[in-house]
Amino acid sequence: MLTPRSEEELSDAIASADGPLSLRGGGTRGVAREGTVLSTAELSGITLYEPGALTLLAKAGTPLAEIEDALAAENQMLAFEPMDHRVLLGTDGTPTIGGVVATNTSGPRRVQAGACRDYLLGVRFVDGTGTITKNGGRVMKNVTGYDLARMMCGAHGTLGVLSEVGFKVLPAPEATATLVYRDLDWQQTAALFASAMSSPFEVSGAARLPAGAFFDDANAALIRLSGFEASVAYRTDQLAKRLEGVVAGPTEVVASNNTRNTEIWTSVRDVHALADPTKDIWRISLKLTDLSILSALGAEDEIVLDWAGGLAWAAVAPGTDVRATLGAFEGHATLVRGSADVPRFHPEPVPLAQMAKALRARYDPKGILNPGLMG
């Protein structure tokens, strides 16, 4: 295993590699590939944190927990609420900030605040030839040159290995409350989410857990509100009234002083409900008005919805090709863990697949960075 301790060592390791490299942040997603493991674990530490400027920079191997602790001490947070894959996938290791960026990992607050890529201010990375490159920086608005920072976000290391990342961070909310609705079918769920999200009450999470996950007997649709205490109380009340006309409920309001809010939304974020090692795990990006296509997957008790219906996690029988089951839809499905003999990522239309290949050839001409992962 290669564990460079500096950007220069990372550059040397990649420049001198003559075979495939399997890139590893914290190793929590269980996706080790063929080749020599290249770990960023030793590229660690927060390099700049200015709470008054909402700016944080850290080396790629910095544990996510270290960053979240530093932010919490100033009542701030990573706005995109990155998930921790360990419970869902039964893995160990330590999630790193570089891994979060490389996979554009974003949690429930995505619906309000945006994704990891939306908060990325800049990156430093080493491409497949060993060249050290900088793009973006530490300021919040920057259109100087092309946005390679976003290109690197979600590229799973196939265009370069991140060495440092910078974020805009946000104030952490003072209070959080959750409206709970039970036993809704897909159509009712879609109607609930659509009404909540088109209200002015700034929903910070809209998800649905299957029966037995956190609430017994029946599925639970959850709407979260965050902010200052009085404001959360006001919006919870107003939103509940608005939604009375859509579905029955709420059956419960988890008030802002209740610690269950954290437990509920950690369970949503980390998809605890589907932590079954015997199943394949898929991640489906779709639009709310297409929610009913999920009924083709059968068991409603093995689907977790997040992002107000924009993201569905599904646990299915080993070998199932969810793409074939769903047919054509506006979105895509990713095989997160499983044995189905299909590409991990949704096949792209021909011109885009060709462009992706051309992009890889430019940034990784030796074809050594997680080869084959993105096509």
Next chain:
Amino acid sequence: MEMPTPSPDIIARKSRIVARLSDALPADAVISHEAETRAYECDGLTAYTCPPLCVVLPSTTQEVSDVLKICHAEGVPVVPRGSGTSLAGGALPTADSVILGVARMNDVLDVSYEDRVIRVQTGRTNLSVTGAIEDDGFFYAPDPSSQLACAIAGNIAMNSGGAHCLKYGVTTNNLLGVKMVLMDGTIVDIGGAHMDAAGYDWLGLICGSEGQLGVVTEATLRILPKPEGARPVLIGYRSAEVAGACVSDIIKAGVLPVAIEYMDKKVIEVVEDHAKAGYPDCEALLIVEVEGSPAEIDEQLGIIKQIARRHDPVELREAGDADEAARIWLGRKSAFGAMGQINDYMCLDGTIPVSELPFVLKRIGELSKEYGLGVGNVFHAGDGNMHPLILFDANKPGDLETCEALGAEILKLCVEVGGCLTGEHGVGIEKRDLMNVQFTPEDMEAQMRVKDVFDPAWLLNPAKVFPLDASAARRAAIETAA
């Protein structure tokens, strides 16, 4: 500022190129007479002008594709144009280029309030996107100052921001999908109404690529429900340092205003003469706006006013009603126009870390004296996006050059303190030759590789963004076009 020598070979083939384009498009969609092409000789950066070879105004994506196929086959550079409001020269033609304007493609194609998206043709103006949905309680968030005129196509090309992006983000944070035509005429669809597009972040690359990667003809945009209300507060301070400290304290307190705008003494004075907004006489003025229900606004403004008072303001004025709110915004919104009435000016756009505001404002003051040109500052303080306005006299020989030299010094200063050359206007030709200040040759090489993938022949808007010497080898094919 230098542009490449136009290819005499392309200019010699003008009549053939125009004939081919005329065959492919309706009769009124090709403009080639010199008297008419002159209307397209510049954009919002009026200091530089050059009429193009010809102008095409297609009405459909297929027509765009047909045009690009012809230009690709002929080896002719293409300069895409939205509404032509670029302040950076992004739509400046060369004599051997075809201007491809998307102004005729301005329909709303689809709205889904359930999915909170709108799909539009990109010639549509920014403000008229909101116009199509506001009666139903929705809006499109990015709000560049030119929003009445600027097109979504240009917003995407420049990744435009606006006063309210502190809360809502810039174009790249609100773009979900595009239909785009590549230089060889290939039509690609990327993303859509779902939240995250598959594969690499093509949308992130396209946003801010200054029309160098493709011509975007349709865009799927995130729309948002309108907030219950908004209210600004105006705060005057004796110095930039104190105003900067106040901004930092507001942010640290956990309040996230939708906008924090800043004006210095010079701008306040001019604005007062012009718009009579009733601003106080002070060194630094902040406008802070928050959103929500009346009670929520009270709560947030309560915190902000408490912080503001700690810094001993010259004036602290909260809008009591919509009229007073409009008056607070009036001066800020008319600032650029007011400055333009008294003087020619060059508007810079560098971004700096918010913590460096006082130092940078002090340095700009010193540089202003050194170069003998006045500088007014009006900008988005919440995100550090500066807009120094350098005043000069276009009729006075040498003044433009002095102004450009001062502008370059200020932008270098922005980079030195950890910032960048441009926060929302784009590089275009204006900041092209300063890219070396911010990027190493390797950094720029990494960016140019992206263009190699989208436009291998470097025909789309080729002489922009990257210094000419850096892109020379790649552009060589045009100059030797057969």
